[in-house]
Amino acid sequence: MRQPRPYWAACALIALFAALQAATLDYGTRINDLPFIRDYRITTDVARDSGLSRDHLVGTTSARPESLDLWMVRFKLYSVEADEVDNIIALARIQPSQMQFDPGFYQYGGAFLYPLGAWYLVLSKIGLIHLAPLEQLLTDPQQMDRIWITGRAFVLTAFAASSFLLFITLIEITSASIAIAGLAIYLFCPASIMFSQVIKPHWYALLWVNVALLVIARAFIRDRLALASELLLAAAIGLAVGSAATFAPMAILIWGSLTVLVIRGGLKAAALVRIPIVAAAVFFLSNPYYILNWPAVRAERAAVANWYQPSADLGAFAMFVQNSLFTGFGIALTVLIFMIVVWHLIRGPAWARLFAIAVLFPIIMTAIMTAGMATWNFNFRYIPYTLPAAIILFALWRQRYSSLIFALCAVATIVQAMPLKLAYFDENSAAHSTRLIAATWIDANIPEDAAICLPTSTLVPFDVPPFQFDKHRINSPDCRWMVRVERNPRAVVIDPGYQIVKR
Numbered sequence: 001m002r003q004p005r006p007y008w009a010a011c012a013l014i015a016l017f018a019a020l021q022a023a024t025l026d027y028g029t030r031i032n033d034l035p036f037i038r039d040y041r042i043t044t045d046v047a048r049d050s051g052l053s054r055d056h057l058v059g060t061t062s063a064r065p066e067s068l069d070l071w072m073v074r075f076k077l078y079s080v081e082a083d084e085v086d087n088i089i090a091l092a093r094i095q096p097s098q099m100q101f102d103p104g105f106y107q108y109g110g111a112f113l114y115p116l117g118a119w120y121l122v123l124s125k126i127g128l129i130h131l132a133p134l135e136q137l138l139t140d141p142q143q144m145d146r147i148w149i150t151g152r153a154f155v156l157t158a159f160a161a162s163s164f165l166l167f168i169t170l171i172e173i174t175s176a177s178i179a180i181a182g183l184a185i186y187l188f189c190p191a192s193i194m195f196s197q198v199i200k201p202h203w204y205a206l207l208w209v210n211v212a213l214l215v216i217a218r219a220f221i222r223d224r225l226a227l228a229s230e231l232l233l234a235a236a237i238g239l240a241v242g243s244a245a246t247f248a249p250m251a252i253l254i255w256g257s258l259t260v261l262v263i264r265g266g267l268k269a270a271a272l273v274r275i276p277i278v279a280a281a282v283f284f285l286s287n288p289y290y291i292l293n294w295p296a297v298r299a300e301r302a303a304v305a306n307w308y309q310p311s312a313d314l315g316a317f318a319m320f321v322q323n324s325l326f327t328g329f330g331i332a333l334t335v336l337i338f339m340i341v342v343w344h345l346i347r348g349p350a351w352a353r354l355f356a357i358a359v360l361f362p363i364i365m366t367a368i369m370t371a372g373m374a375t376w377n378f379n380f381r382y383i384p385y386t387l388p389a390a391i392i393l394f395a396l397w398r399q400r401y402s403s404l405i406f407a408l409c410a411v412a413t414i415v416q417a418m419p420l421k422l423a424y425f426d427e428n429s430a431a432h433s434t435r436l437i438a439a440t441w442i443d444a445n446i447p448e449d450a451a452i453c454l455p456t457s458t459l460v461p462f463d464v465p466p467f468q469f470d471k472h473r474i475n476s477p478d479c480r481w482m483v484r485v486e487r488n489p490r491a492v493v494i495d496p497g498y499q500i501v502k503r
Contacts, residue, residue, distance in 0.1 A: 006176040010167040010183055017187040018160050020421065021197050025152045027427035028080030030436065031466045032141040040072045040470070042138050068470055071459040075466060076141040079148050080427070080435070082462045084199045088147065091117045102289045106297045107304065111208075111242030111286035112201035119154045120147070151199040158204040159196040163187055165210035166388050169217045174395040181406040182391040188414045191328035191380055191387065193421050202381045205243035209250065209385045211236040213392065216257055220351075223266040225258075234275045238282025240385070249365060250385040251279060253358045260351060309372030316371035317364070320379060324370075325363070328380035329387060332412035336405070337390045340397055352396065359393055362386050376488055435465050441502055442467035442483060451476035455484050463487070 032038060078085045090103035090113055103113050123129045129146045137144050166186055170179035186192065195203040215233040219225040225233070237254060241247045255276065261267040284290060290297055325334040337359065344356035362383040370379045394406060426432035430440070442465065446452065451473040456463050459474070463485055473479075486492050494500065 006171060006179060009180055010164065013180065013183055013187065014160050014163050018156060021156050024424040025149045025197055026145065027424045029145040029148060030428040031080065031461055032076045034466055036468050036470060037072065037075045037466065042069050042073060066457050071469060073138065074460050076138055077144045078461050080461045081198050084148065087113065087116060087151065087199050102293055104296065106300050108201045109242045109244060109287050111239045112204055112244065114286065116151065116154055123150055152197045155199060155204045156196050158207045162207040162210040165214050169214045169392060170395050172217060172221060175403065177403045178395050178406050181410040182395055184410040185333055185413050186388060186391055188417050189330045189333060190417045190420050191384065193417050195381060201243040202384050205240045205247055206384055206388065208236045208240035208243065210388055212240065212254055213388055216254065219261055219266065223264065225261065225267050225271065230271055230275055231278060234278035235282050237279040239286065242283045242286040246382045247385060249362050256358065260354060307373065308369055310368050311371035312368055313371060316374045317367040319374035320367035320370065323375060323377045324379040327377040330413040330416050332409045336394065336409050340394050355393055359386060359390050438465040439467040446481055449473060450481060451479035453479035453482045
């Protein structure tokens, strides 16, 4: 039987997105090709203290003092993405032969880490990667590059699958044109361009979020939820939250939607108990060390809690919208979300008002919780489930020009994402990468043996450009030069006594 044409269009769009993303999965891997990093030989066992012996990773520091050897280890093996390396350290701690499965890292849940580990194991068995000893990786860091690339491919594959699930949901509730436009926004918004090619669970977990949304949508369309669908929904919720605990509010909102279904008579009240119990069971099965090693989990949470300074200040909310939502979801979609939410709150039926509140609540909550980090431009990573939910909410909007508005929103979103995508293509280019250009300028213009101050004593690729730090005195008290990576351009403060020479 031939598939309807909209499905072919959706598959073509997803394939285009996947191809564009696959073309840049190697971004940042040129650093360990630079001769001074590539040819450096680690002369001590410094690499051994890489986190493998710690009870937990977050909130702890290496017992070994900072040194040139340790810096070279990081620049040979680490990714340019902060926190990506924590996945590898966590997986390296797992030793099945010794019945040791505790990753010692719990921000990224077991529902993400264990499948990622299985992915690497399969790839190693078929020869696509080599899970080599640390000493071998240090002499041939290209093997580590393949681990970064294939790990990013794992997230990209899951996200591509999630996009098809979203399209199936959209095509059940709206026209083909709006479904395709919604799919384009979902795929090509800046947040998806960024997080579908990084080894982090946020966009991977959208696979399970979209399973849950599809089940919920069909339950409301059919006004019933079969037992098999209940179990699938519960498993999807458990796997989503089990991948990243920040998805927990989504579980609460889904439970609220089930309550509405119970009131409508499409679901028995007992399901409001069954589904959370099964979801919790799936969560703990995929994260057993929440029980078996709760002290380590609690210690990690205590360390992470210091990052958050909640505030209900309206200025912080405005900054969250400007810095995170405009940056991640796109200006056009963010404006449209607020317009549709307001429209449903004023003129929509009761169920639509509740849906609008469900979309708005995570945005407000996250703005409050991240007020102390309001200048950051990627706090949207805490609420990626809002993206497909908002697209579905718009798809339910029945207005004369809704197709045109959604199509224009898709075009504007893609246009906004283009410079970001271009930056990923530029990352490995000596002529265009800001990281590599900065390193080249420093090597050419700052004299050897000059004292250079850095904002950190821990030299890592995502905080320090790969200049030849082996030829300079790093963080010496008499430094005349300061090198800083503007990871957060909106919060840059020029230190007194310094002036910008090159930016």
